[in-house]
Amino acid sequence: MYDIKPLEGEWKKYRKKKLRPWLIASVVFTLAGVLAIVFLSSTKIDFSAFDTFFIPVDNTSWGEEKKVYHTTVKSNVLLNSALNKLETEKNVMDQTKSVANDSENTFVDIPILDGKHENSVGSRQKGRAKVHLDIMETSSITAYKDVENRFAKSHDIDDSLFLARSYYKKGNYKKSEYWALQTNKIDPDIEESILIFVKSKIKLGRKNEAISILRSYLKKSNSQEAVKLLHSIENNKI
Amino acid sequence: MTSRYENAKNVFLDSVDIEDYIDLDSSVAAYDQLQHSLSKPLKMILIFGKPGTGKSILLNRIQEKLKHQKEIHYFDTPAPSEKEFFHKLFKVLTQKDLPSNTEVNFSALVDFCKKLRGKREIIILLDEAQMYGPEMMEKIRLLSDSRAVKFVVSLHKTEDEDLIAKEHFQSRIWEVIELKNATKEDQTAYIHKKLLKKNLYEIANSIKAKDMKLIHRFTKGNYRECNKLLFTMFEICEYYDKNEPAKVNYAHIPKKIIEMSALKLGYIHV
Numbered sequence: 336m337y338d339i340k341p342l343e344g345e346w347k348k349y350r351k352k353k354l355r356p357w358l359i360a361s362v363v364f365t366l367a368g369v370l371a372i373v374f375l376s377s378t379k380i381d382f383s384a385f386d387t388f389f390i391p392v393d394n395t396s397w398g399e400e401k402k403v404y405h406t407t408v409k410s411n412v413l414l415n416s417a418l419n420k421l422e423t424e425k426n427v428m429d430q431t432k433s434v435a436n437d438s439e440n441t442f443v444d445i446p447i448l449d450g451k452h453e454n455s456v457g458s459r460q461k462g463r464a465k466v467h468l469d470i471m472e473t474s475s476i477t478a479y480k481d482v483e484n485r486f487a488k489s490h491d492i493d494d495s496l497f498l499a500r501s502y503y504k505k506g507n508y509k510k511s512e513y514w515a516l517q518t519n520k521i522d523p524d525i526e527e528s529i530l531i532f533v534k535s536k537i538k539l540g541r542k543n544e545a546i547s548i549l550r551s552y553l554k555k556s557n558s559q560e561a562v563k564l565l566h567s568i569e570n571n572k573i
Numbered sequence: 574m575t576s577r578y579e580n581a582k583n584v585f586l587d588s589v590d591i592e593d594y595i596d597l598d599s600s601v602a603a604y605d606q607l608q609h610s611l612s613k614p615l616k617m618i619l620i621f622g623k624p625g626t627g628k629s630i631l632l633n634r635i636q637e638k639l640k641h642q643k644e645i646h647y648f649d650t651p652a653p654s655e656k657e658f659f660h661k662l663f664k665v666l667t668q669k670d671l672p673s674n675t676e677v678n679f680s681a682l683v684d685f686c687k688k689l690r691g692k693r694e695i696i697i698l699l700d701e702a703q704m705y706g707p708e709m710m711e712k713i714r715l716l717s718d719s720r721a722v723k724f725v726v727s728l729h730k731t732e733d734e735d736l737i738a739k740e741h742f743q744s745r746i747w748e749v750i751e752l753k754n755a756t757k758e759d760q761t762a763y764i765h766k767k768l769l770k771k772n773l774y775e776i777a778n779s780i781k782a783k784d785m786k787l788i789h790r791f792t793k794g795n796y797r798e799c800n801k802l803l804f805t806m807f808e809i810c811e812y813y814d815k816n817e818p819a820k821v822n823y824a825h826i827p828k829k830i831i832e833m834s835a836l837k838l839g840y841i842h843v
Contacts (some may be wrong), residue, residue, distance in 0.1 A: 339812055346833045348843040 492521050499531045508538040526556070530564055537573055576814040577823075581776045582807035584767050585800040589629045589649075591637045595766045597759045599752075600627055606750050607635055607725070611643075613694060615747040616717040620727040622752030625797025628727040631752070632698045632814075635725075645696040651704040653685035658709065666695065666722070679712060695722045703728040754794035761785040763796065766802060778824050787831055791840040798838075806835040 479498065486494040495518040503511035513533035518528035529552055538547035548566050552558070567573045584593075591636045594600075610618050620628050629649070636647045641833075646665045652658035659677035664670055666685060671677065689695070699705070705713070717724050755763060764785065768777035792798035809830050813821040821827070 339809065339816075342809075342833050342837060345836050345843055346829060349832065349836060350839060352843060 486517075490521060492518050492525065495521070495524065496528055499528055499535075503531050503535060503538075506538075508535040511535045512539065526558055526560065530560060533564065533568075534573065537568055540567065577776065578807045578811040578814055580771060581768060581773050582804055582811060584649040584773065585803040585807065587797060587800045587804070589633055591630070591633045593767065593770075594630055594634050595763050595770075597755070597762055597766075599755060599759050600631065603627070603631055603750055603752055604634060607631065608639075610748040610750070611635070611639070611723070611725070613725060613747070614720070616720065617714070617723070617747065619749045620725060620752065621728055621749055623754065623795070624729050625795040626634055626752040626754055627796050628729065629700050629754055632700055632725065632727055636698055639696070643696055644693060645698065647698040647700070649700050651699075655706075655709055655712075657707075661718075662697070665697065679715075683715055683719060686713055686716055686721045689721035690719060691721075693721060696725065697722060698725045698727070700727045701729075702726040721803045755789075755796060755799075756794060757786060757789040757804075760789050760792070760794050760796075760799055763799065764788070775823070779822075779824055781825060784826055784831060785830070787828065790814050791831075791835045798840075801838055802831075802834050802840070805837050807832055809837075 338356055391545075480502065482494050482498055485491070487499070495514050499511050499514035499518055502508070502514060503510075509529055515528040515532035515535060518525055519532065529548075533545045533549045533552075536548070546565065546568055549568070553561050553565065564573070578729065607618070607620070620631065622628055632647055636645050639645050648661065652661060656676060659679065659682065660671050663677045663682065666682070666689070668802070699713070702710075713724055713726075716722050761782070763781060766775045768774070788802060790798065792802055806826065810821050813830075821830070832841065
């Protein structure tokens with residue numbers, strides 16, 4: 336009979352030798368796999384390319400969209416000397432009412448277009464290319480700053496009107512007066528901004544000035560909303 | 574206590590025992606070819622193959638089968654000298670012992686053979702013929718030319734020498750039978766049949782097809798190497814069975830034991 340123990344030892348060495356290439360291969364593959372995982376996990380994937388698939392209405396969209404309004408511009412009216420070139424439209428009154436009924440912390444973004452073109456960011460910057468209203472809720476102060484900064488670059492009346500409306504609701508009448516004026520400097524036909532401008536002057540205690548502006552406007556516009564506002568002012572209801 | 578592997582081990586003792594002859598497809602074909610060649614009027618037949626391909630067992634088998642029908646003699650190992658070879662041949666041919674202190678006169682022997690032509694047909698089976706020198710082989714050829722004595726020459730040599738041997742006999746040999754190593758199927762049948770012949774069914778069944786493949790890879794289908802491997806394998810099994818039974822599986826011969834046997838016999842190395 337053989338000496339089995341040395342033979343067993345020899346067999347163990349043989350097995351090790353036989354398994355060595357497999358062990359080396361498995362270690363190499365495992366390391367390669369680990370390195371691949373580490374490499375992939377450390378690489379940040381840039382999804383910015385997908386942004387082109389989505390056309391944002393507003394770069395600072397803080398809240399949920401609520402309503403969309405459409406408007407049609409019909410005629411222009413000259414305002415008094417305070418505004419020089421203010422022009423207005425007849426059918427804007429309805430949308431002004433809707434906006435006025437919104438809650439305190441609601442931002443209303445009203446890009447006003449002529450109704451003949453499809454909505455787009457590029458066309459909006461050129462002027463009244465689209466008609467829609469975005470309403471966003473926010474309580475962030477920085478949100479106003481962002482819109483103001485954006486207006487400085489874009490001179491978009493949607494932004495300035497939004498600021499005039501928002502500041503008026505917040506009770507910041509100096510600012511609402513300022514942004515209403517900025518809006519009508521770009522587009523004198525927007526009645527809403529004229530009315531905000533007048534109401535802001537009233538709130539700031541410049542009642543005579545406000546009435547003078549409103550009467551000048553009424554001579555050319557026959558706006559029922561302006562008439563009602565004048566009546567309210569004269570009866571001290573505002 | 575006797576281990577079940579002891580009998581199995583003894584089945585694979587390397588011996589030329591005609592009772593252990595196993596009919597396989599390849600061996601049956603070689604046997605039939607040899608028997609057919611012997612019936613032809615041939616002077617010499619060459620059985621050719623590597624060691625362990627079954628040449629000796631084939632010669633033994635044919636002698637055993639034909640000994641009652643033909644005058645057939647088997648010379649298992651070459652005589653140490655030419656003198657002794659012719660003494661042996663003289664006795665076969667003349668059926669008499671050579672008187673003491675005398676030598677065979679080869680010319681006289683050739684003449685004697687020529688006289689036997691048509692009267693007797695003697696078949697001489699020469700195993701391990703590669704050990705005969707060229708002179709001896711030339712004398713054997715001269716005797717075969719008498720047509721009274723037919724020689725079946727079995728030889729194996731290295732690859733180069735095999736070719737030389739073939740060429741040497743080319744002009745005289747009328748038939749060459751080449752034996753080759755077993756195929757995997759033949760070797761499997763060989764192992765199973767050998768064990769079943771000794772009623773070792775369970776052990777035969779414990780060597781699975783995968784093990785047979787491994788055994789064939791180690792032994793390259795050589796019957797002698799197969800016997801050696803199986804003997805060693807069962808010897809290790811016997812050891813474990815007696816000393817460390819946990820290491821042996823009756824239902825399946827562990828691969829480890831086959832590899833240990835191969836290591837022991839030098840088929841594989843560390």
